[in-house]
Amino acid sequence: MSPPIVTLLTDFGLSDGYVGAMKGVLLRRCPDARLVDLTHEISPGAIDAGAYVLRQSAPWFPHGTVHVAVVDPGVGSSRRAVVVATEHHRYVAPDNGLLTLVLEEAPPVRVRSIENRELWERDVSAVFHGRDLFAPVAAHLASGGEFEAVGTEVSPGTLVRRPWPVPREEGPVRRGCVVYVDRFGNLVTNLPVAASELATGSVEVAGQVVPVVRTYSDVSPGELLAYRGSTELLEVGCNEGNAAARLGSGAGLVVTWRLRSGS
Amino acid sequence: MSPPIVTLLTDFGLSDGYVGAMKGVLLRRCPDARLVDLTHEISPGAIDAGAYVLRQSAPWFPHGTVHVAVVDPGVGSSRRAVVVATEHHRYVAPDNGLLTLVLEEAPPVRVRSIENRELWERDVSAVFHGRDLFAPVAAHLASGGEFEAVGTEVSPGTLVRRPWPVPREEGPVRRGCVVYVDRFGNLVTNLPVAASELATGSVEVAGQVVPVVRTYSDVSPGELLAYRGSTELLEVGCNEGNAAARLGSGAGLVVTWRLRSGS
Amino acid sequence: MSPPIVTLLTDFGLSDGYVGAMKGVLLRRCPDARLVDLTHEISPGAIDAGAYVLRQSAPWFPHGTVHVAVVDPGVGSSRRAVVVATEHHRYVAPDNGLLTLVLEEAPPVRVRSIENRELWERDVSAVFHGRDLFAPVAAHLASGGEFEAVGTEVSPGTLVRRPWPVPREEGPVRRGCVVYVDRFGNLVTNLPVAASELATGSVEVAGQVVPVVRTYSDVSPGELLAYRGSTELLEVGCNEGNAAARLGSGAGLVVTWRLRSGS
Numbered sequence: 001m002s003p004p005i006v007t008l009l010t011d012f013g014l015s016d017g018y019v020g021a022m023k024g025v026l027l028r029r030c031p032d033a034r035l036v037d038l039t040h041e042i043s044p045g046a047i048d049a050g051a052y053v054l055r056q057s058a059p060w061f062p063h064g065t066v067h068v069a070v071v072d073p074g075v076g077s078s079r080r081a082v083v084v085a086t087e088h089h090r091y092v093a094p095d096n097g098l099l100t101l102v103l104e105e106a107p108p109v110r111v112r113s114i115e116n117r118e119l120w121e122r123d124v125s126a127v128f129h130g131r132d133l134f135a136p137v138a139a140h141l142a143s144g145g146e147f148e149a150v151g152t153e154v155s156p157g158t159l160v161r162r163p164w165p166v167p168r169e170e171g172p173v174r175r176g177c178v179v180y181v182d183r184f185g186n187l188v189t190n191l192p193v194a195a196s197e198l199a200t201g202s203v204e205v206a207g208q209v210v211p212v213v214r215t216y217s218d219v220s221p222g223e224l225l226a227y228r229g230s231t232e233l234l235e236v237g238c239n240e241g242n243a244a245a246r247l248g249s250g251a252g253l254v255v256t257w258r259l260r261s262g263s
Numbered sequence: 264m265s266p267p268i269v270t271l272l273t274d275f276g277l278s279d280g281y282v283g284a285m286k287g288v289l290l291r292r293c294p295d296a297r298l299v300d301l302t303h304e305i306s307p308g309a310i311d312a313g314a315y316v317l318r319q320s321a322p323w324f325p326h327g328t329v330h331v332a333v334v335d336p337g338v339g340s341s342r343r344a345v346v347v348a349t350e351h352h353r354y355v356a357p358d359n360g361l362l363t364l365v366l367e368e369a370p371p372v373r374v375r376s377i378e379n380r381e382l383w384e385r386d387v388s389a390v391f392h393g394r395d396l397f398a399p400v401a402a403h404l405a406s407g408g409e410f411e412a413v414g415t416e417v418s419p420g421t422l423v424r425r426p427w428p429v430p431r432e433e434g435p436v437r438r439g440c441v442v443y444v445d446r447f448g449n450l451v452t453n454l455p456v457a458a459s460e461l462a463t464g465s466v467e468v469a470g471q472v473v474p475v476v477r478t479y480s481d482v483s484p485g486e487l488l489a490y491r492g493s494t495e496l497l498e499v500g501c502n503e504g505n506a507a508a509r510l511g512s513g514a515g516l517v518v519t520w521r522l523r524s525g526s
Numbered sequence: 527m528s529p530p531i532v533t534l535l536t537d538f539g540l541s542d543g544y545v546g547a548m549k550g551v552l553l554r555r556c557p558d559a560r561l562v563d564l565t566h567e568i569s570p571g572a573i574d575a576g577a578y579v580l581r582q583s584a585p586w587f588p589h590g591t592v593h594v595a596v597v598d599p600g601v602g603s604s605r606r607a608v609v610v611a612t613e614h615h616r617y618v619a620p621d622n623g624l625l626t627l628v629l630e631e632a633p634p635v636r637v638r639s640i641e642n643r644e645l646w647e648r649d650v651s652a653v654f655h656g657r658d659l660f661a662p663v664a665a666h667l668a669s670g671g672e673f674e675a676v677g678t679e680v681s682p683g684t685l686v687r688r689p690w691p692v693p694r695e696e697g698p699v700r701r702g703c704v705v706y707v708d709r710f711g712n713l714v715t716n717l718p719v720a721a722s723e724l725a726t727g728s729v730e731v732a733g734q735v736v737p738v739v740r741t742y743s744d745v746s747p748g749e750l751l752a753y754r755g756s757t758e759l760l761e762v763g764c765n766e767g768n769a770a771a772r773l774g775s776g777a778g779l780v781v782t783w784r785l786r787s788g789s
Binding site for chain 2: 528531533535540560562563564565566567568578579580581582583584585586587588591708709710721740741742743753754755756761763766768
């Protein structure tokens with residue numbers, strides 16, 4: 001049997017000792033754990049960005065993986081902390097909506113509130129639950145500890161969900177907005193794209209009309225394009241360039257996709 | 264038995280090939296080693312910041328861990344390089360004060376000077392001891408090699424220590440300064456806080472009076488607070504904001520903590 | 527036998543979910559793989575920088591390592607993707623010159639075109655071959671799959687090579703240019719330095735004459751120096767400073783090395 005995998009997603013950054021401390025606790029309590037960073041570069045407190053990046057990456061891991069996700073501006077307050085089991089994965093996180101998108105992809109099957117202090121570090125810092133509470137609970141699960149031992153049962157329907165803007169569809173026209181901007185300056189929208197819809201129509205964004213094509217090099221260098229992104233959402237990019245910089249903006253921009261040219 | 268853990272802390276950054284080269288050498292010489300990054304984002308040559316981040320993270324690792332720490336502006340000069348064993352951990356580092364704070368937390372038990380060239384890479388670059396000297400010595404220790412084989416014995420008292428500003432205590436008033444600023448803009452001071460001192464009094468910093476509370480959400484969004492940080496030192500932060508940006512400054516700021524309001 | 531090592535070098539950055547998704551696919555398909563990041567901070571699309579950083583780090587890894595390298599502005603176009611075996615290592619990459627420098631250090635022995643779709647993810651995104659094509663093929667090789675199964679044979683001579691500026695030698699004078707700037711602001715040139723040539727002569731760069739010495743501390747703080755870098759190329763640096771910032775520039779600068787002073 002392969003050793004347990006624990007992934008980490010936080011807004012702690014990579015320049016301080018926070019991530020290292022979490023990893024120390026994880027390895028002290030679950031010496032076999034294989035630790036994998038998803039990212040630690042979520043902007044401080046940016047729950048929505050964390051939810052999107054978690055959705056981009058966590059579902060690709062093997063069944064049984066434990067994902068610790070900590071973007072937690074309410075640390076130390078009365079906000080709830082939870083463990084959530086889906087069919088194949090387990091998540092350890094504050095109950096603040098960070099799991100919204102992964103739980104749309106795979107619904108929660110079992111949820112427990114993190115309450116059993118015997119599993120935690122003895123002296124819990126009020127400002128660093130990643131080290132003193134989330135890492136120990138993840139180690140508990142990864143080392144085969146009982147899910148039920150974490151705390152009392154929670155109804156999945158009570159989990160906090162972040163609102164996700166709903167696209168509107170009017171015949172061959174879909175209206176949505178930019179929900180995430182990646183490091184390349186690609187604008188990810190909330191408009192889902194079926195595989196069969198590749199390369200059809202055009203997109204209007206920030207006053208520009210952009211062709212929907214298959215990949216970057218289908219337009220000339222420096223030109224804007226729209227395409228089916230790797231999370232199956234429509235994205236706007238720029239071949240050998242940065243669309244966010246070109247359009248002077250990013251998250252929140254309104255996007256109108258006309259599936260047929262001239263429609 | 265679990266495989267040996269080797270952590271890495273450097274100022275090499277993550278954009279060049281330096282960290283990768285160190286890891287290649289470590290894995291070639293100790294194929295079972297489990298490599299864990301503490302951070303590589305210490306500012307170039309910032310020994311004090313490296314000492315603090317090492318103190319934040321290294322002590323949380325399992326007994327027996329080998330920590331390689333390289334913030335080494337004097338690389339290739341006559342500065343000494345050492346291996347240091349504390350009761351539970353081993354450190355491989357230049358002898359420039361980088362270990363100051365971890366050795367306050369757990370004193371050195373055995374120290375050797377890194378001198379035995381047979382353990383190193385054959386062609387030692389004068390500017391990259393991380394790859395050619397520190398990584399091989401860490402691999403030697405991690406794979407069970409003798410501590411004594413590294414080089415001649417060194418008296419722990421001769422290790423270079425960085426000066427750490429000493430707080431002053433005048434009755435219910437403590438005076439100190441900011442020693443580190445983290446990625447959230449939290450200001451870490453040199454003032455220790457006992458667990459029993461939570462949420463008492465106020466702090467004066469940069470002309471502002473800030474309440475000492477338990478956690479961020481105990482003040483309104485955008486407001487400053489002081490609290491017991493996760494390294495048990497007083498910190499000044501800003502709920503849903505950045506205290507360093509708010510105060511226009513960081514390391515070196517004078518901090519006055521009045522344990523009772525009005526004192 | 528030690529578990530297989532897979533290194534990753536990309537321009538995906540660490541803030542999005544791209545690297546996490548690749549790692550999830552790698553671990554799902556090769557549960558024993560030990561994943562090691564070389565870097566993910568290559569500037570978007572910077573093939574030459576990727577080639578240099580890969581050369582800095584990949585050759586230090588144990589024999590048998592699989593290196594996945596993805597700096598791929600032509601993703602989804604008709605550009606070829608390949609697996610390349612050298613005597614001791616295997617590379618999985620787009621055929622766009624990213625392997626130029628590692629293949630100068632160790633020539634390609636066997637090359638296959640990545641064509642066998644049965645090895646890939648079922649639904650291949652046109653914009654994320656790292657996750658859907660390169661990671662699965664790397665997992666195939668790391669888990670002992672046949673090299674030949676990846677696709678049809680390719681003549682090594684047809685691999686795309688990036689032009690590397692050739693230094694000119696005129697008696698005791700060598701002329702070259704800056705090919706890479708690292709995070710410390712050190713300027714890496716294309717001028718090779720034999721070990722026996724340490725500390726001889728001077729270098730002219732950007733109107734400044736800089737002594738060739740052994741290491742940083744051989745000049746005063748704030749002064750420029752030239753030295754044999756850790757990839758055995760001449761570099762220009764600044765003791766306790768940043769040469770690129772001092773000289774106001776970096777890649778492309780002309781460098782003239784006079785091996786004897788006054789020559």
